[in-house]
Structure formats: C-alpha cells, structure tokens
Amino acid sequence: MRTTFMAKGHExxxxxxxxxxxxxxxxxxxxxxxxxxxxxxxxxxxxxxxTGDHVIIINAEKIQLTGNKLKDKKYYRHSGYTGSLKSRTALEMRTNYSTKMLELAIKGMLPKGPLGRQTAKKLHVFAGAEHTHAAQKPEAFELRG
Known part of the structure; x- marks a missing residue:
C-alpha cells in the first residue's frame, strides 16, 4: 500500500x-x-x-496596473479611532510606498493564520534594482506570461 509523502519542516x-x-x-x-x-x-x-522559498522582488516602483486603477483604486487604513479612516490612490501608493503596495497584494493571497504569517516573512521587496541579499546567491526566476 502506498502512502502520501508529507514533508517535515526541517527536511x-x-x-x-x-x-x-x-x-x-x-x-x-x-x-x-x-x-x-x-x-x-x-x-x-x-x-x-x-515548504516555500524566499522571494526577493526588485523594481517594485515600476509595477503596472491595468485600466484606470492607478487613479480609481483606493487603499484604506484605520487606526481604530472614530473618524480616522485614511485613503490613498494606487498612484500615490506606487509613488511613495511601492513596496507596501506589492506586500499588501501578496499577503492578501496567503493563508490567514500562523502559517501565513510565517510564510510572509520570506518575502523581501525592494523599490529599486538593488537588494541586500546578494550573499544568499538568489536565482533569477522568470514569471509565466
């Protein structure tokens, strides 16, 4: 009888x-x-x-959005106090907080829980072409499409 392989964290x-x-x-x-x-x-x-890999993303400031999302899409944050809802357009986010914009999009696609938070720590986003992880010798990864 065959059994399904289940990876261990240390393996x-x-x-x-x-x-x-x-x-x-x-x-x-x-x-x-x-x-x-x-x-x-x-x-x-x-x-x-x-079981995932570490991912380094460079040139986050040069990310594209389709359609009119740059001016229409809004990012909201709230401190918890009454009347403290703040919003920014995608254009403002890309100009001033390009790394945060990409992190929010990716973290929204990860599981919500302890494993998702642990997984999100392996994401490293940089606005420009330079990154601080050259010692890890990252492999260039080509995306599909």
Missing part, C-alpha cells in the same frame, strides 16, 4: 529566488509570488508545513 530545502517586477501587472505577479512563497510549485508541497 524542506529552501531556495532564494529573484523576481524583477519591472513591467509586470500587480495581480498576476502577486499570485505567482504567493505560489512560490507557499511552495505549491514543488512536488513536496504539504499544506500544513512551510
């Missing part, structure tokens, strides 16, 4: 992948990166174990 081999966001569409990039972070691209994927 997982994690790679460092480098993704260039220049000219990429926000949602399409975010969904593929979320897959890499969870480890669903590996044959050893196990839903209850963090």
């Amino acid at each position: 997982v081999e994690r790679k460092w992948l480098l993704v260039d966001a220049e000219g990429q569409t926000l949602g399409r990039l975010a969904s593929e990166v979320a897959t890499l972070l969870r480890g669903k691209h590996k044959p050893t994927f196990t839903p209850n174990v963090d």
